[in-house]
Amino acid sequence: MPNDKVTFGFWVYLMSDCVLFAGLFATYAVLQGATFGAPSVQDFVSLPFVLVETLLLLTSSFMAGLALLAARHHKKVLALGALALTLLLGLTFLGMELHEFGRLIAEGSGPSTSASLSAFFVLVGTHGLHVALGSLWMLVIMLHVALRGLSEGTLRKLACFGLFWHFLDIIWIFIFTFVYLFGALAL
Amino acid sequence: MKTLRTYSIGFGISLLLTLGAFGLLQEHLNNQHTFPPHSAMVPILVALALAQLLVQLIFFLHLGDEDKPRWNLTLFAFALIIVAILVGGTLWIMHTLAHSQMQEQPDVRVEENIFPQPPDE
Incomplete structure (x- = not known):
């Protein structure tokens, strides 16, 4: 169903979400130097930690694609398994991000410390919020698949969810590059 | 063209691009910002990110397949x-x-004589 109206509507939402993130990226780019003497990304970034986060989310995105593929071939158990793996990887990513946030706040580098950190928390946190809501959505879809089977409606929900999950991975690639890698480069 | 092969190719290339960006930056930091040269790092990292955007759009989001x-x-x-x-x-x-x-801001305290010098003797 490539020309499905529902999928197109969802694509419209994704593109508007893209503009939301563009605003947050622009804010971060402008404010990242306004550290007010507090530590900034280049002081606390741990590259291996962020690499693991990135690989987790990338694999999760791949698994979401496999789940949709399995569902299209009416392999219900396989689709549910791939979705469970997607969820597990997504939640691990979220756990790591919350761990990083918790550590920063405990060290006194919370979002209210400097404009740079405010922009950092809002950008990364908004992405994290998307991942959290996506995880919840995934859980609901898994229940639908388990209870109602792979109807046309569930397949469409799964296709929209797949788009959303891949989109979040793309946003993360840019956070990985422009926030963490550029931070380590000490721009 | 939504097959296991497309997803696997996309995943493989994305993995290479991510590890490539990470490896290059690590190499750059290990060599005290000399190699790869500092001025080249920003274009390289941006190019790798944009390449990955393109790869994921084509192989994961199937843009252009409609x-x-x-x-x-x-x-x-x-x-x-x-x-x-x-x-x-x-x-x-x-x-x-x-x-x-960018121009130097005048020091308001000196201009307005807010903190006068202690009087001599």
Whole structure:
């Protein structure tokens, strides 16, 4: 169903979400130097930690694609398994991000410390919020698949969810590059 | 063209691009910012990110696979223009502002004699 109206509507939402993130990226780019003497990304970034986060989310995105593929071939158990793996990887990513946030706040580098950190928390946190809501959505879809089977409606929900999950991975690639890698480069 | 093969190729290339960006930066930091040269790092990292964007759009989001009135692609191009105006415009304006405020600010306390010198004897 490539020309499905529902999928197109969802694509419209994704593109508007893209503009939301563009605003947050622009804010971060402008404010990242306004550290007010507090530590900034280049002081606390741990590259291996962020690499693991990135690989987790990338694999999760791949698994979401496999789940949709399995569902299209009416392999219900396989689709549910791939979705469970997607969820597990997504939640691990979220756990790591919350761990990083918790550590920063405990060290006194919370979002209210400097404009740079405010922009950092809002950008990364908004992405994290998307991942959290996506995880919840995934859980609901898994229940639908388990209870109602792979109807046309569930397949469409799964296709929209797949788009959303891949989109979040793309946003993360840019956070990985422009926030963490550029931070380590000490721009 | 939504097959296991497409997803696997996309996953493989994305993995290589991510590890490549990470490896190059690590190499750069290990060599005290000398190799790869510092000036080359920003274009390299941006190019790798954009390459991965393209790979994931094609292999994961299947952009461009739809039939003729390609509304998804059209909307994507429109969003891209908005993003370019928003981010490019913000950076341009804020950079110009910072640049025009570069001259030394006079010290208000000295000008207004707010903290007068202690009187002599």
